[in-house]
Amino acid sequence: MIADDAGLIGAIREVFESVDPMPADLPERIRFAIALRDLDAELARFASESDEAAIAVRGMEESRTITFDSDSLTIMIRIDGNADGTVRVDGWLAPAQAGRVEMRRVDNSIAVTADEAGRFAFLSVPRGTARLIVGLLGEGSNGRPNGEKSVITPALILLAAE
């Protein structure tokens, strides 16, 4: 029984939480946008629609390769499930170059180095939503350093093998 204003307002709140709830990943996307605000990052896109459809990547059963394109860089990654339920991500940068590759997650980030051939690997990452941010330290086309130029991928949902 709801006798007073506060009770009635509480009930309205319950109804709307049920009928039109906030998308669960909205805060994460906003946090991400904020984190990138001061980062002069170039956004990479899925190279093909079939890749885009496969952003939820399940390891082990469906080891697969996904390609991201940006103006200055192509990032390819392959995702495999580890036996312990984590995920392994191997990647290649093209054109081949050294850089710093960060896997940014909601609550933490892990960084690895890409070698001169553009190869990098995250051996064991937990499942969840992640983005890759590639920081390139190489020289620009005019022979001068690029500075900290960054390329960021859309969010990937990494699923461990079941």
Add this chain to the structure above:
Amino acid sequence: MIMVDNGVTVPGRVSEDDRRARIAGLVSAARDGHPEAVSELVSELTPVLWQVARATGLGAADAEDVIQTVWMSLLSHLEGIRTPAALTAWLVITTRREAWRVKKADRKQSPADQEWLIAVPDPRPGSEESVITADEYRQLWAAFLTLPQRCQELLRIVAFVPRPDYDEVAATLHMPRGSVGPTRGRCLDKLRTALGPEEGIR
């Protein structure tokens, strides 16, 4: 967080005083440039802003864009914001203004964007926490939909803005636009009338 009649919070939830103290700390840390503080504020207040944006009738994708824009814009306005109430007020008022602006700019909202209007709500799982029964729930929803649009918007915002922050928001929400604006009390009275005297929710 549902406040029960006498101001005692539902067991297991943080008390309103604790919440305010925590948010005050986050506001201050955010002003000092700590990104984790901003992150926590986003987690805490985005659900409120979602309801505020959707209460204008804005589609889901536009609502998300509006809310993201508002958070970005907050980052350049943090200097002037000192209290949790001021933060909530700034966010709610800015979200509402921006949502109405976008909605007016794009009159043709897809019907799918309003599908919650016809959804028949089911009682949520874990309903021991619920303050109403399943029947009351459906009666309330049916009655709510008979209210004038402005009352629907006002009550939906009121339901999500934390109680102590509400006063800072109220003045703007009650602002009449060419006619007498709805007040919280008048809209609640209308809702009670729509529910009818014999219904479970009095």
